Amino acid sequence: xxxxxxxxxxxxxxxxxxxxxxxxxxxxxxxxxxxxxxxxxxxxxxxxxxxxxxxxxxxxxxxxxxxxxxxxxxxxxxxxxxxxxxxxxxxxxxxxxxxxxxxxxxxxxxxxxxxxxxxxxxxxxxxxxxxxxxxxxxxxxxxxxxxxxxxxxxxxxxxxxxxxxxxxxxxxxxxxxxxxxxxxxxxxxxxxx
Numbered sequence: 748x749x750x751x752x753x754x755x756x757x758x759x760x761x762x763x764x765x766x767x768x769x770x771x772x773x774x775x776x777x778x779x780x781x782x783x784x785x786x787x788x789x790x791x792x793x794x795x796x797x798x799x800x801x802x803x804x805x806x807x808x809x810x811x812x813x814x815x816x817x818x819x820x821x822x823x824x825x826x827x828x829x830x831x832x833x834x835x836x837x838x839x840x841x842x843x844x845x846x847x848x849x850x851x852x853x854x855x856x857x858x859x860x861x862x863x864x865x866x867x868x869x870x871x872x873x874x875x876x877x878x879x880x881x882x883x884x885x886x887x888x889x890x891x892x893x894x895x896x897x898x899x900x901x902x903x904x905x906x907x908x909x910x911x912x913x914x915x916x917x918x919x920x921x922x923x924x925x926x927x928x929x930x931x932x933x934x935x936x937x938x939x940x
Contacts, residue, residue, distance in 0.1 A: 783819055783820045783821075783852065783853055783854065783855060785819060786818055786819030786820055786821050786852065788819075789818050789819040790818070791816055791817070791818040791830075791838050791871070792816070792817050792818070793810055793814065793815065793816045793817075793828070793830070794813070794814070794815045795810035795811055795812055795813060795814045795815070795828070796811060796812025796813055797810070797811045797812055798810050798811075801832070802832070802836060803832070803836065804832065804833070804834045804835065804836050805832065805833065805834055806831075806832050807829050807830065807831050807832070808829070808830040808832070809827070809828070809829055809830075810827065810828040810829075810830065811826070811827045812826070812827075813826075814826065814827060814828045814843065814845075816828060816830075816841060816843075820852050820853040821850070821851075821852045821901075822849075822850070822851045822852070823841060823843055823848075823849065823850050823867065823869060824843075824845065824848070824849045825843035825844055825845030825847075825848035825849065825867065826843075826844055826845040826846060826848075827843070827844050827845070828841055828842065828843045828844075829841070829842045829843075833872075837871075837872070838871045839870070839871060839872055840868065840869065840870055840871060840872075841867075841868075841869045841871060842866070842867070842868050842869075843866070843867040843868075843869070844865065844866050844867075845865075845867075846865075847863040847864055847865060847881070848863070848864055848865065848866055848867035848878075849861070849862070849863050849867070850862045850863075850867055850869065850876050850878075850899075852901060854904070858886065858887040858888055858889070859886075859887040860884065860885070860886050860887070860899070860901075860904070861884070861885050862876060862878050862882070862883065862884040862885075862897070862899060863878070863881075863882070863883050864878035864879055864880050864881060864882035864883070864897070865879060865880025865881055866878070866879045866880055867879075873902075874900060874901035874902045875898060875899070875900055875901070876898070876899045876900075876901065877896065877897075877898050878896070878897045878898075878899070879895070879896045880895065880896075881895075882894055882895065882896060882897040882908075883897075884897050884899050884906055886904065886906075888921060888923075888924070889920070889921055890918060890919050890920045890921050891918065891919045892906050892908055892916070892917070892918045892919075893908075893916065893917040893918070894908035894909060894910045894914075894915075894916035894917070895909060895910045895911045895914060896908065896909040896910075896911075897909075897916075
């Protein structure tokens with residue numbers, strides 16, 4: 748059975764939860780790039796070993812076994828996914844579990860963002876991915892973040908993080924690479940010799 752549901756996101760971004768990486772994420776603002784804008788206009792396709800699909804208001808479709816969801820450059824994979832449709836049969840939310848649950852997407856500059864965790868809760872309307880349980884988010888050329896819970900805003904590239912118990916959120920910020928200096932020109936031969 749193939750089920751097709753329309754997908755939309757609100758234009759604005761909601762403020763994400765306050766986390767330990769807020770200050771580090773603010774350092775990324777000058778280099779910020781947003782998720783591909785045309786991804787939002789594309790349908791969300793899925794494949795799975797089994798499905799219990801609905802295309803009706805306020806329903807949940809369950810996908811199990813080698814789940815793969817795509818929407819433009821957005822890719823979500825895992826062992827099981829629950830796709831929540833809202834009252835307008837829009838894809839509102841996708842909750843994925845896996846070993847690990849995985850999300851990736853290109854930004855407008857074709858830089859890849861990848862995230863892995865035990866559970867991924869993706870708000871498709873607002874573009875917010877919440878990764879919980881051994882979470883890791885990597886932004887190509889910009890840095891890597893690890894924690895018990897990471898929240899990634901695909902619209903603004905803001906990452907916030909939390910860690911339970913005595914654990915810590917870890918991050919690495921990668922400085923922008925400067926162009927290589929041109930190679931020195933060979934000296935001109937002296938005249939008259």
